[in-house]
Structures are given as structure tokens and as C-alpha cells.
Amino acid sequence: MSEPQYPDQHLAIDDLLSGLRAAGEPSRLRLLALLARSELTVKDATAILGQSQPRISRHLKLLAEAGLVRRYPEGSWVFYRLSEDAAGDLARDLVARLLAADPVLTADASRFDALRRAKAEEAAAYFAAKARDWDKERSLHIAEADVEAAMLRALGDRPFQSFLDLGTGTGRLLELFADRYTTALGVDASHDMLTVARAKLSELGLTRAQVRHGDIYALNVPAGSFDVVAVHQVLHFLDDPARALAEAARVLRPGGRLIIVDFAPHDLEFLREAHAHRRLGFSREQMARWLEGLDLDVELVTDLSPAGADGSKLTVTLWLARDPRIITDLPLVDLTREVA
Numbered sequence: 210m211s212e213p214q215y216p217d218q219h220l221a222i223d224d225l226l227s228g229l230r231a232a233g234e235p236s237r238l239r240l241l242a243l244l245a246r247s248e249l250t251v252k253d254a255t256a257i258l259g260q261s262q263p264r265i266s267r268h269l270k271l272l273a274e275a276g277l278v279r280r281y282p283e284g285s286w287v288f289y290r291l292s293e294d295a296a297g298d299l300a301r302d303l304v305a306r307l308l309a310a311d312p313v314l315t316a317d318a319s320r321f322d323a324l325r326r327a328k329a330e331e332a333a334a335y336f337a338a339k340a341r342d343w344d345k346e347r348s349l350h351i352a353e354a355d356v357e358a359a360m361l362r363a364l365g366d367r368p369f370q371s372f373l374d375l376g377t378g379t380g381r382l383l384e385l386f387a388d389r390y391t392t393a394l395g396v397d398a399s400h401d402m403l404t405v406a407r408a409k410l411s412e413l414g415l416t417r418a419q420v421r422h423g424d425i426y427a428l429n430v431p432a433g434s435f436d437v438v439a440v441h442q443v444l445h446f447l448d449d450p451a452r453a454l455a456e457a458a459r460v461l462r463p464g465g466r467l468i469i470v471d472f473a474p475h476d477l478e479f480l481r482e483a484h485a486h487r488r489l490g491f492s493r494e495q496m497a498r499w500l501e502g503l504d505l506d507v508e509l510v511t512d513l514s515p516a517g518a519d520g521s522k523l524t525v526t527l528w529l530a531r532d533p534r535i536i537t538d539l540p541l542v543d544l545t546r547e548v549a
Contacts, residue, residue: 220296228296276292328448351515360385376397376442383410387417392418393417393418396420396421434462438465440457445471447487463534466531469528470528493526506530
């Protein structure tokens, strides 16, 4: 006799009870509340909950065994996030019923925000120190000319109206696509990077492009504003790449395209400490899950492998996705206007 098949949104009795038992403990419920906000490492959770690493590892192990969370090893780190199936939905339902003003959860949220700020400041300090030679440093990984050529081919020769470069750095992409767009905006969290970018744009006379200080997780522009959004060698620095991609998708116009360039999975651990990398690359499967979850159609995936096999350089992957909504006659967006 074959086992019964259950709809994705439902759980068998044993699975439901397993999930409830796993969640029915104060520390594990606190962990679920945090994971509903963002994925975490054991180190992150240890700092927030103030418990020992073995104890946090044990709690996360029980939650994973019950299917409420999933673990994603990446080099010497393991990231935990809520499952994307019915068990994960159960966890989200439980968290949604918690009192937001509960003092324990409020304290956890405060420590979570402080940890995220500290990581952002660490990355900002790194960028500030590297601002003037950032373009040169990128070339150490793979020939930037090859990456740029692949990006130009992926987007084709047809011009487009509006372009957004997330994590614009020194503004190189604003220069690269200058003959394709009518207006462009580069956003970056580093004031030092923006100083360099502004100087370059002025030198090149690119008055149709501007740069702005901003948060990649909360862009201060209207939804549906851009025909093309680029995220070039940025995601591996972020604590929550999926959240940044969701924000990029939000500002795409119907029919708009999202182009992503980042490293394929690798095991160069020194990049975490020496270069502030949070992620050791992204697999095709992981990126496909994120993009499809945002209702974007993946149109192109291509690997740009380095010459030779000495392991000193990294493979770069390019993804091109499109918003499948039908293009309508939308008014042009004033890129200088910020959302109140």
C-alpha cells in the first residue's frame, strides 16, 4: 500500500506534532522568531541569545530534524533559515501569533539589529579603506573586461530608459552602459565609494547618471521604476542576499530585467577575514530558487571561468532574469524623487 500524498500546505499528524514539539521550548521559539526575519549562523544566534555555542547548535539541530528550519553549509560556516515548505509555514504561523511587544522578543530584536549594524559598519570600513583601488582589486579574481563584455552581450544592443546599479562602488557600470540608458542611478552605502564615483562621472561628463547614498535592503525609490537593475559583485558581501534581490525585483518595471554577477561556489575561506566576504559564492540552484520565488523568469545563466587551473582565481556566474508582467504605458519616473 502506497503512502498517502498530502498537499504542500498540509502536514501529516506525526509531522505536525514533531514540529510543535520542536517549537515548544522558549529558546527554540526565540530562534524561530529571529529566523523569520533573516537567516543566521550559530555564531549570530549565540551572540543574540547569549547562550553557549553547543546549546544553540543543539536547538538548531532539533528544529532542523523537525523540518522547521534548514541548514545550508558554506565553507566552514552553516547558515540556518526557515524551511520553504509546509513545516516552514507552520513556524511562520507560530511566530506570527507571538506578541510583538514581548520583552524577551524585543530584546532579541534589538540585539539582532545591533549585530546587523556592526556587520554593516565592518563592511563599510572595509569599503572606505579600499575605495580608491577597488576596481583594481576586482581584477585579481577574473578579468573584468571579460565580465563586462558578457554583461553587454546579455543585455543586448537595444537601448532602455532607466538603469539602476545596486552597490555601484566607483560607478563603473554607470560608465559601461552609458550608451544604453536615458537615465541612471547608482546606489551605495559607502560615502567614500560615492566620492570616487561622483568624481569619475564628472570627469566623463555623464550628466544623465547620478549616485546616491542608500540602503540596498530598503531602496528609497518608487516600485516599478527601472527597466534594468544590476547587482554586480555585491551579494557575497551581504548578510541577507535574498532580501536584497527582493528589493531589486520590487523596483523593476513590467518586462524589466535583473542582471546579477557574482562568484560561483568556492572554498577560499581567507576572503571572509581578508576581504569581508559573507558568502563563498552562489550556486545556480540557489539563485534559481531565489529568482523564481520572486516571480522572475530566468533567461540566461553563464559561467565565466578563469584561465588555468591553479585555483588562484574565481569563476564568475552571470544571471539574467526578467519580470514577466506585460509592459504597459507607464509614466517616466523622476530618479531624483525619493520616497517619503
